[in-house]
Amino acid sequence: MNSEIVFSKYYGQAGVEGIDAYVKNESGYAALPKSIEMGKDKVLQEVKDSGLRGRGGAGFPCGTKWGFIPKGSDKPKYLVINADESEPGTFKDRAIMAFQPHLMIEGAIIAAMTIDAHMIYCYIRGEYVKETEILEKAIDEAYKAGHLGKNVGGTGYQLDFVVHRGAGAYICGEETALLNSIEGKRGEPRIKPPFFPAAIGLYGCPTVVNNVETLACVPMIVNRGATWFKTFGPERNTGMKLFCISGHVNRPGLYEKPMGYPLMQLINEDCGGIWKGHKLKAAFPGGSSSPVLTAAECNVNLDFDSLAKAGSMLGSAAIMIIDDATCMLRVAIRTAHFYRVESCGQCTPCREGTMWLKDLHHRLEAGQGRPGDLDLIEDICNNMDGTTICAFGEATAWPLRSMVKKFRAEYEQHITEKRCPFGTSAHG
Amino acid sequence: MPKLTVDGVEIEFQPGEKIIQACDRTKVNNIPRYCYHDGLSIVAQCRMCLVEVEGQKKLVTACSTPATDGMKILTKSEKVVKSVKGVQEFLLANHPLDCPICDQAGECSLQDYSYKHGQEDARYDFFRRTFIDVDMGPSIKKNMNRCIHCTRCIRYCDEVGGIHEMIAQNRGNSTEIITVDNNPLQTAYAGGLADVCPVGSLTTKDFRFKKRVWYLKPGEGVCDGCAQGCNITHSQDTNMLFRLEPRVNMEVNKWWMCDEGRYGFHHVHSPSRVIGPTDLRAGAPKGVMWSEALPAVKEMMSGAKNIAFFVCADATMEEAATLQKAFGSAEFFSYSPSVMASSEDKPLDHLLRRKDKSPNLKGLEALNFKPYSAFDPKKYDLVFFVSAGKVRPPYGLAKHAKKAIAMGVFLKEELLGYQFVLPGASTYEKMGTFVNFKGMKQTFKPSIPPVGMSRTLESLVGALLESSRKVS
Amino acid sequence: MDKKFGNAFYAEMDRIQRFYPNKRAMLLPALHAAQAERGWISDETMQDIGDFLSIPKTMVLEVVSFYHWFKMKPVGKYNLQFCNNIACWLRGSEELIHHAEKKCKVKMGETTKDGLFTISEVECLGSCGTAPVCQINNDYHENFDRKALDKVLEEMR
DSSP: OOOSOOOOOOOTTHHHHSHHHHHHHHHSSSSHHHHHHHHHHHHHHHHHTTTEEEEEETTTTTHHHHHHHHHSOOOOOOEEEOOOOOSSTOOHHHHHHOOOHHHHHHHHHHHHHHHHHEEEEEEOOOOOOOHHHHHHHHHHHHHHTTTSEEEEETTTTTEEEEEEEEEOHHHHHHHHHHHHHHTTSSSOOOTTTTTTTTTTOOOGGGGGEHHHHHHHHHHHHHOOOOOOOOOSSSSTOOOOEEEEESSSSSOOOOEETTTTEEEEHHIIITTSGGGGOEEEEEEESSSSSOOOOEEEGOEEESHHHHHHHSSOOOOEEEEEETTTTTHHHHHHHHHHHHHHOOOOOOSHHHHHHHHHHHHHHHHHHHOOTTHHHHHHHHHHHHHHHTTTTSSSHHHHHHHHHHHHHHHHHHHHHHHHHHOOOOSSSOOO | OEEEEEEEEEEETTTTOOOOHHHHHHSOOOOOOOSSTTSSOOOSSSSEEEEEETSSSEEEEETTSSSSOEEEEEEESSSHHHHHHHHHHHHHTOOOOOOOOTTTTOHHHHHHHHHHHSOOSOOOOOOOOOOOOOOOOSSEEEEEOOOOOHHHHHIIIIIOOOOOOOOEEEEEGGGGEEEEETOOOOOOTTTTTHHHOSSSEEEEEETTTTGGGGGEEEEEEEESTTOOOOOEEEEEEEEOOOOEEEEOOTTTTTTTOOOHHHHHTTTTOOOBOOOOOETEEEOOOOOOOOOHHHHHHHHHHHHHHHEEEEETTTOOOHHHHHHHHHHHEEEEEESSOOSSSSSOOOOOSSSBSOOOOOSHHHHHHTTTOOGGGOOOGGGGGGGEEEOSSOOOTTTTGGGGGSSSSEEEEBBBOOTTTOOOEBOOOOOGGSOEEEEEOOOOEEEEOOSSSSSTTOOOHHHHHHHHHHHHHHHO | OOSSSSSSHHHHHHGGGGGOSSSGHHHHHHHHHHHHHHOOOHHHHHHHHHHHOOOOOHHHHHHTOOOOTOSSOOOSSSEEEEOSSSHHHHHHEEEEEEEEHHHHHTTTTOTTTTTTTEEEEEEESOOOOGGGGGEEEEEEESSOHHHHHHHHHHHHH
């Protein structure tokens, strides 16, 4: 398995985020003039060939997305960076912005020029105050160095960049809700059709929304080529990847591995195994929106297709590990609570389903669960899956349904014993 | 013409139509919906109109999905039926069991679709979310507990009312639809919110608790409030008029009407309305029989050399023609309270309201009625002031004629100057035709028979002519 | 128009104005700047923002009430925003919150009588590798255990 550290070499160190360090340490801003020389079409082809898939959660092929922008349109185009990073368990984009902001900026500039955009918005979640400050400094540096502004790379191309802060809404990570948020509205997702961002996006104009990490891959693809990028990871799941591990491991944190790295190896070797001498019970492989894996199911490779085949998803590569001293129902409650709080409320199944699920889970945990509750939880999840405006319905249904199905006995114990079988301290 | 199939039935559709519009127009299927409304933007939020399209794994909303040639749609497949049942159950989860006290009962989409598409048992057994209601002003009563968050009201205020005054506050299951700062709704079209609200969350204060809708008999009317001539549905029970609502007419008012028109019918049953022939010659009003009034009026007429008819422009074309035919030697004037002639008329807002607050000025002008500016009451021995109750003759004008007779709908407090009141039929008590500002002839049907001892103008004129024969 | 905000607010608005094609799109940046200055978004602040951007107050309220970062009630000098989502909960955030409530003698969502501390529960802050995490005003406090909490409460009094 080929591997190379391309992101995290300098993470955690002081003073690495500046433009000088970027240029010196990471061949910073070498890809930009190269991409200008290659021209839009060759850059687009290179990104397509690399197999780069979006790292925000959906895993959609990046080059294909850029290709959706209509060439004949006389409307202005926009590149929007999705730095909302609110999927529970995810903290990779934060590291990129804190330690390698210029990598993201350079990738965004190349992307913008490829789709003919003259304006880049970086939508960063409001809580990332420190990262916002770092980013603003980096943008200033980029303007001063002529990588942004009226004359990008001396070509006369005009390109501006502004940071637009979010304000505490997970749903704004959904690309069309994000666009509404930039426009000064409630962060409510748009219906598709007709509001596919490539057709009718920001201010009604063709727009590409890319994740931070996705754009951070672009300079290296331009510099070192699609063929090089494809040496990491299995077919159709290429590149180096930042994996976020949290929960009951001895060494949680950010780990850079090639796509397709085995989950068990990550847990046992890199993260030092389960803490306190406990055993592995379950794992979320792709954030709280992913179907949970039992310990037995954790013998899986961490890439989009392998996890999909295993009945789950890679999502934002936010891996949360749960030990055997933990009550799964309590984990489900935290999950249900999150989706109830974050639902935008537009469509019926999500608005009502999230609340209902939260109430049901609380009732179970309080020892007042009824025998029909478990089937009801499953049925509500089924009625939310595939019926909502955006993927929030699935994001709620998939984890909760997977937990009630795979840990049904534990849930039933709560009903029959009228209390939590793990006692009051219900986690490890 | 492109075609698609719905549950095996082939229909033609117009390019650009959504699935739901194609189905509605061809009446092949009644796809349930809450948030979709022909006159408002599409949001696909309620998720009630989900249908299955052959070749697509996920269900799609019929309201937002464009129809394409060769599309095969299923609206009754197992998957669709389960999804719709699920949506219906979600909506009922937080909806209070208010039917026994809710005005919307009987014309409520939630009731109708529960019956047709819902499931029999209610599995939700938690406390429902509740709100303290915001007072939205004199036109509309808001009950937030009943709200199903279809957002038709928000879109209505933006797109029809033209004011961004109805908003969603908070998010998720805590979302509340409000106006701010306890402001009453500013729009002149607030009543329409009760029309678009599929449930009893927004109802009109005017109609509140007055009548169960299944007792109402609807009829096709035309509003007599201004020269727009909005098409309406009037509803009555036991010969009492209870409410007016807009009736769709894409050439005139589309789906809408203003509050002034909507609530402007209370003169019909007002206790102040004069509903029996009244003799005022001695000063104080004295109720008399028609058999007494008619000969007296006829005598007044035979003694008058110059007679004029001051016809308020809420008279119908038929009434005007009847008068002209019966009393050809008299002079005829038309009157609108806010313009001298229809040429002065203009829109008052972006939607429907007009400056000319009479429904038939253009019609009377077409019959060569002279304008109000040419009317000098002193010239005439006898003036008939004709009104259907909507357009009021200027108060006290009758005093300036030597003799004046009120013919039609008048209130007790406006009888200054009249010798007689011959009670007539309001717009809702007769059949008739108005000509609106565009020159469109619109005929309407009556809702109720003439109130009390009132008579239609045709009957009154006929009786007058007859009694003259009797006298001579 | 009267200047309702401080110079920093107007400087920020001037700086970003050229990036937005209409005033409404400046709403979130304006609210951030207003909250930075006034600590929270009051009814009056919403009116001031609406006046500044020439948009109706309704457009401001529907946004302010949607986004949880904008506070519609005043908060204490130190807003202790505890994440209680899955990863932090797995590493003990629930006990940490109970400890905070006991030490400050207030319940979740409340502010101490002296106006110093507010205890809030927030969703995932994006620092799961160093859970539990607490954001105090704008600053992340990672690997936040009881000792760290006690120390912070001590220092900030």
